[in-house]
Amino acid sequence: MIVVMEKSATEDQIEHMVLRVEDLGLKAHVIRGAERTVIAAIGDKREHMKESLASGSGVSDVVPIMAPYKVASREVKPEPTQVQVGSLAVGGGAIGVIAGPCSVEDEEQIMSTARAVRAAGATALRGGAFKPRTSPYSFQGLKEEGLKLLAAAREETGLAVVTEVMSTEDVEMVSNYADVLQVGARNMQNYRLLEAVGKVPNAVLLKRGASATMDELLLAAEYILNEGNPNVMLCERGIRTFESHTRFTLPLATVPYLHNKTHLPVVIDPSHGTGHTSLVPDMTYAAIAAGADGLILEVHPDPEKAMSDGYQSLNFSQFERVMQRSKKLAVAMDRVIAQASEIAAG
Amino acid sequence: MIVVMEKSATEDQIEHMVLRVEDLGLKAHVIRGAERTVIAAIGDKREHMKESLASGSGVSDVVPIMAPYKVASREVKPEPTQVQVGSLAVGGGAIGVIAGPCSVEDEEQIMSTARAVRAAGATALRGGAFKPRTSPYSFQGLKEEGLKLLAAAREETGLAVVTEVMSTEDVEMVSNYADVLQVGARNMQNYRLLEAVGKVPNAVLLKRGASATMDELLLAAEYILNEGNPNVMLCERGIRTFESHTRFTLPLATVPYLHNKTHLPVVIDPSHGTGHTSLVPDMTYAAIAAGADGLILEVHPDPEKAMSDGYQSLNFSQFERVMQRSKKLAVAMDRVIAQASEIAAG
């Protein structure tokens, strides 16, 4: 932590801040520059010291030096984490593809989609049973009925099931049916939910909040890791910016940035990240080229009739084309997309 | 809803969309322009039709005409809602001031603060017992012990208590101690929590998410109103933008905009909205001049030693000066800040 004093700071104010730094269990190192004095606070604590120091009299700024997260950090665990659950492997070379509808709507819809995405090369099935909807008047999901349909689809196709959990109360139920619990972007800082999914054996797909910084995302992961669950996948699904021609702005630099900072695998969601079917294929290829460890894509038998998010879903033949081209691309990048044939069907 | 067809749309595509509009129970009105055709979809439904139509073949864009919220709308209830709970009145003329520390830390801290803010003119006490913290390693609040201290402070000072609830599991406990349940910015789209606070008799202070649009804020309020709880206050606490010299960007145009669109009262939080004690007074005055119905301010006996948010807290004498100036300003704007003397102490 570097405490930058104001140019006009008095000796008393500087001395006071030195004592404050020492009170916090850190060593204070005073550096007197040509224009102003800075105090380096040395030690290995990172618990929001910044807050304690920034309000000191005569203080101009407090600059943290260390990342606020620990367990998620690559400095702590240099080798990449591979999340492996059932048919799905994400991280450590192979690219895992998760595909399926936004919402589970009925048996025919989820079964036909599971078969189609498996045939095209997906290794996990997504589908929402509990749906977070902006409006209370929108379709809210089939709930447990939806979970049962997902489990039946796994039974037949062998695909691991990824589905969202919205509330601590539902964690147990969802964890009984699903392989991977998704924490949605709107719940990225729902800390009780993060703690709850940190206590179950399932893997977790943690989506970045629409205005979350990288530090906030990694600290949210830290809440889960801190409870003992090491199987966390980070998911970039787009951020909110001034751009309105896409639903969100999808910043793919997230992929190499996170690969530098954390050992956790990074999944990209081109469907939410663009919000337009026509943009999904090219952003899928871009995600692979950027080094993504996994992809999550919305696929629906008839997007025009989807109960949610049809405008960003691929139909079966679109998904198949995207997968074919993605496989070729992965090879050119010395990587590989995990094949459906490798899955032991149930 | 206006369905804008692409310039190149065929007659078949136009006809198909007319049928889709009629399937949704709306009346289709085709308008053929010089360059392209648009289809007006007429009716009183607003349940996410947009999603159903936007993925149609040949469709360029779908433009909603009606606001997606109903019960919160000024068109439905033109007269402003006044939320009145214990000593606190917000909306309908008088400006309600909620003040207190970020976190409840101990009895001495909360009691002295309650007395000081009451003396200076606040009509409600804020204080966090359950704290949503970015890092799992930060102080997480005193929990029920904190709620008891808040209730004791109300007992002595007569001030209504405003405190955050972070999880559906805690709603019952918090509602037993507090007058107003605060839903924090990070939980604005935690829909299960919104439903839960919609079912208790307490008033709700709903904070705008850091990247929430006005429609999303009003739809979040609609989740609460829809469960039967009419006592909702909307709170602007700043949005996340590229600006980094303030913690968040505080857009005060929210006040007149919401006054045009909704009957619900609007509270401003200059503490979180700026993140710097030195900016809080001027933004408090600006909020009043913009027409805010209430204010929520962080006040701490010794901000430098606060366990959270000290850098944006006022001390007692700073708060007193802000209140004096605010009262004068309110009078000039033909408004009034509710006086502490009007509160019946417990």
Add this chain to the structure above:
Amino acid sequence: MIVVMEKSATEDQIEHMVLRVEDLGLKAHVIRGAERTVIAAIGDKREHMKESLASGSGVSDVVPIMAPYKVASREVKPEPTQVQVGSLAVGGGAIGVIAGPCSVEDEEQIMSTARAVRAAGATALRGGAFKPRTSPYSFQGLKEEGLKLLAAAREETGLAVVTEVMSTEDVEMVSNYADVLQVGARNMQNYRLLEAVGKVPNAVLLKRGASATMDELLLAAEYILNEGNPNVMLCERGIRTFESHTRFTLPLATVPYLHNKTHLPVVIDPSHGTGHTSLVPDMTYAAIAAGADGLILEVHPDPEKAMSDGYQSLNFSQFERVMQRSKKLAVAMDRVIAQASEIAAG
């Protein structure tokens, strides 16, 4: 400048960076922490050292300590600058109000507006002769003919004239007619233009770019000051964010923030800052309460027929009401709006 080394940085890398710092004419001060080493680079240079150091091998981050601007800084000149030009005074107590149409359209329009805004209390007339328009097909302004009409309006009413200059080629012509040269938001980083307006005797109203940081705004001012022109007013006119219910997001915390950092006066533009006539009055009051030194407002005899920006213009009676209320408000804040009666008409 603080050079933060990576945790894994070697002694060689640290030594190399020490030499680099010394090469730049700064003194290097190495601090070895529990987890990583930082190098404090001490000296009074601020010319983009950051760039030179950030690419060093083993460097994690470079944190500047000093503000990059000098002449604009309050540390260099603590007393506030008052810009005084003809009838207009901005800064140093009195609030200067600049009002008029977006574009000068014809004699009747500009004359009637000049009379109306003078009668209501404005002390300067705004009006665009050279108009920066997003589309090449939009009305581009009357050019020199517009400047002549503005000068004629000054002749009759005594109001100082504020008008935009868009290109270095026009600086001489515009400076012959106008009192204050406005540099628009889109040209805030048009450095050749900044240098050119730094060389004329006129005052300059420098508008913040829609995505400019405070440092960038102050460095743009520095370009002008550096050429010898001390009469610079900074203008906040709103930033581009994800908000779409207003044309821009108007962050009034800019006012107290800039008052802390610079001696230059701060003008607020509630017309562009909101983009909706209905929001302009409340944001004008908020700007005054926040401590603005000046206001710039769009006023048009018949906004519905304006050739540009009618949707954010006040008509004469709306402007009169805003001024009356503003005067009352200013008094309550121990300030004053300069009166039209104090102007010596030409």
Add this chain to the structure above:
Amino acid sequence: MIVVMEKSATEDQIEHMVLRVEDLGLKAHVIRGAERTVIAAIGDKREHMKESLASGSGVSDVVPIMAPYKVASREVKPEPTQVQVGSLAVGGGAIGVIAGPCSVEDEEQIMSTARAVRAAGATALRGGAFKPRTSPYSFQGLKEEGLKLLAAAREETGLAVVTEVMSTEDVEMVSNYADVLQVGARNMQNYRLLEAVGKVPNAVLLKRGASATMDELLLAAEYILNEGNPNVMLCERGIRTFESHTRFTLPLATVPYLHNKTHLPVVIDPSHGTGHTSLVPDMTYAAIAAGADGLILEVHPDPEKAMSDGYQSLNFSQFERVMQRSKKLAVAMDRVIAQASEIAAG
């Protein structure tokens, strides 16, 4: 244009708006819905009608139907434009790579870079002679001396020269030395400059402003096209968002979006788009996979000693590796990177 009336709009207000629409030379089509009335304004004009209608009494909103740009539109010219100038071809299949230092510093630097990037496969040389710098105290470029060095490098290597022009006054001089005139992000809405580069025979690389929308970018291109210069390349170089771990946020969805809307080729700048050398390679691959028609990359013999932007520059061997991998990737995507061997050296 769709004029949406308020729910409470009177018949008089509706009738008034019908007349206003007809005054503008459009046909008005009134549609009375269950809740409110909308007026469709039919015709082929797109000159900022919105402004004229939005301020009407009783009007809730005005929704444009047509894109505001014409000549740049894919609806007007469906086949993609290929910009071909000297050794550089961008658009229409082959991917053109422009590489070189941020600033031209001296003969040795620019010559060695030109040779190195040519050898690795670039087909054009970039290098700034006129540098737009945030601070007036930063290195401002070698000006005409820099242009001469660029021309000498072209003489030897055959590489087309791409360099920035900052001011109308310099357009003639720069156009004499350079093949492609770059309009920088800060000047994207410097309309006099756009008009000036629209009048010279050189091709233009138009960079997106850091907070420009797609419509604004295309209208800026329209200013150039409208003057008769058809050789315009659009360049995405990142936008300003709340993200601070990258210099800008690089939204690659710009590529497929623009390919849908315009026939102009799209170039990506991963150097400015990320601001960190370590992120440049992966974002280069992602840009190619997203379908970019060209790339512009900062390359410097010794980035640590660069006079500007060293922290985002590749050195020669890094650039060579990026090019090798890019070529392989392009092939997998059924595209090709134009080869240096195809250039006729001067």
